[in-house]
Amino acid sequence: MKDLTVIVPVHEYNEEISKLLDRAVESFVATDTDKDTELLFIGPKSVITTLKDKYKGNNRTFVENDKCDFCNQINIAVDKCRKYFSILEFDDIYTPNWFKNVKEYFEEDDSISVYLPLTEIVKFGKEDEPIGYVNEAALATSFSEKLGYLDLESLLSYMNFNTTGAIFKTSDFVEVGKLKTPIKLSFWYEFLLRAVRNDKKVYVIPKVGYIHTLDRVNSLTETYNKTMKPEEAEFWIELAQKDYLFKKTRDISHYIYEE
Helix, strand or coil: CCEEEEEEEEECCCCHHHHHHHHHHHHHHHHHHHHHHEEEEEHHHHHHHHHHHHCCCCEEEEECCCCCCCHHHHHHCCCCCCCCCEECCCCCCCCCCHHHHHHHHHHCCEEEEEEEEEEEEEEEEEEEEEEEEEEEHCCCCCCCCCCCCCCCHHHHHHCCCCCCEEEEEEEHHCCCCCCCCCCHHHHHHHHHHHHHHHEEEEEEEEEEEEEEEEECCHHHHHHHHHCCCCCCCHHHHHHHHHHHCCCCCCCCHCCCCCC
């Protein structure tokens, strides 16, 4: 899709990541049937130098950024994106028809800010054994006021949504303030709350579009599971349920967890 940029954040590079990244890029190529979607890699200079040689080609962009936390990577990359963007984690993959399915919705309604896919969850190393799905809650008739859409009331009661693989309208993402970099664990949850509070439409397309991997060693989620106590996790969730009222990041004192 000519109006779409896919962001691939790569904070480090080794043999294992190389194999995973190859698989992720192959899934992008398979779903990008029009062959005009931009693929944007962002990471530290040492990584980007390698990726430039490996993945050079048409519609390829490489951005150096030494702030390698996830939120900073995305916020910097978004400034260089087309009308829409998506995020492909290097240990995840798109399904072959995801872009085709989204394109059909583009043609019907230009007012939606975020298109979420049904996302299949797999355990790292066991990609043929799905353990469930996320984002499906919005397709239940009792979840929100309008079937398929997220709203504030439903999000304040339920937070289990996966946003990588989704298609975001770039201007709306920027308008509501991007991701808040001081927030750990719940930064996507806070963003979704903030988006719907600011009248941005978030819709779940009832088609599987993305396969998300859990429990890879050194992944962000695995790191949180190993290092974050339940009390701290609860702090970040409660913070998200308050901080969404503010478009901009507040004073850093609001984002410090004290035991």
